[in-house]
Amino acid sequence: NDIHKAEDYLNKENNIKLSKSQYHGQAYGKNLILISLESTQQFVLNRKINGQEITPFLNKLIKDSYYFPNFYHQTAQGKTSDAEFMIDNGLYPLSGGSAFVRRPHNDYYALPEILKEQNYYSAVFHSNDETFWNRGNMYKTLGYDRFFAKKDYEVTEENSVNYGLKDIPFFEQSIPYLKNLPQPFYAKFLTLTNHFPFLLQNEDDQFLNMDENNADLVHRYFATVRYEDEAIKRFFDLLKKEGLYKNSIIVLYGDHYGISKSYDKELEKVLGTKISITDQLELQKVPFIIHVPGEKGKQINSLGGEVDIRQTILDIMGVEPKKETIDFGRSLFSTNKKNLVVFRDGSFVTNKYAYLDEGCYDKSSGKKVKRNLCTPYLDKVEKELMYSDSVIFGDLLRFLERDGIIIKNPSRKE
């Protein structure tokens, strides 16, 4: 019964069917390479520090890609894993903890499985331990064929920092594995170096000139973002060298913020302005870039967030799930726009308004406005989160299989 309530809601409000945009199928049959940019916020793009670009490679890449500037992260306590959870499932993260840890044995109908229906092989590359965020277990549940974790890499004191390999050796050591995957593949790469507390001491890893006044956390963040940008550049070079570039679509996203609110004072100095409540919201924007080799770049202004990534990818890849599913996302290529990004704490943003700390704000002026301008959305926001939670806590996707609504996939367990 509960699953039908969630379905009815999605049918009515969201349109459960995949929205087909004018870009539908443009990347049909290509390998999918997904790159999680650790802690990377959008404000570092096209920004200079001491006269130097922080993300020179990404700045160029954006011009040559589909770029979505009105894009927010929607993660909660599960951080990187929340972003992964949204992207693979089109469901919201949980309000506490991580679904990877709390619900690893549910029936999901995740991106690896949907792509498997099209004969895609799926693998994750991440040089942390496989137990972190319970990834080893959750990836099996989600349908990944292979997880290349720390034990698959040569990790030394020199080539690692914090949780694992530095991003440059990480991509370098991943290439031989990637080359040998059956094609087409879905390969997910989780970068790691740009992680709090942003420590990267080695001279060879410095690509920004800093002075002695630049020792604070915010400047360290810029230095590690710059390193990450260099790593992405080298990865693209390697993909080209190995002949993998042209037949792949490369999707990059920032998983969540890196500079938390407690560093607002330091950040204000760099930005040269006071950070208001709506500025703080703008700081929750993260990069979202879809690079399709051979296609011209275009800025796409749809308002969206991480829960929309799955539908957006399926749209451009021209893949339709064979079974019915529950998905709270919407293709950001579609002209049929949702115009709403829901955050896990019940706050939200539309094209015009932002609802933050229970106050309603006009986004463009940053001024507080009458609450009733936000109230029409409140009910929908509550329902989105409530139905998503009910699917996760009730393990409801298993019922979609069982009551014969859908075509049964014999490879799935009962």
Ligand code: GP9
């Ligand atoms: C660690 C990576 C980063 O494996 O997921 O941690 P997080 O950003 O989730 O704290």
Ligand code: MN
């Ligand atoms: Mn993260």
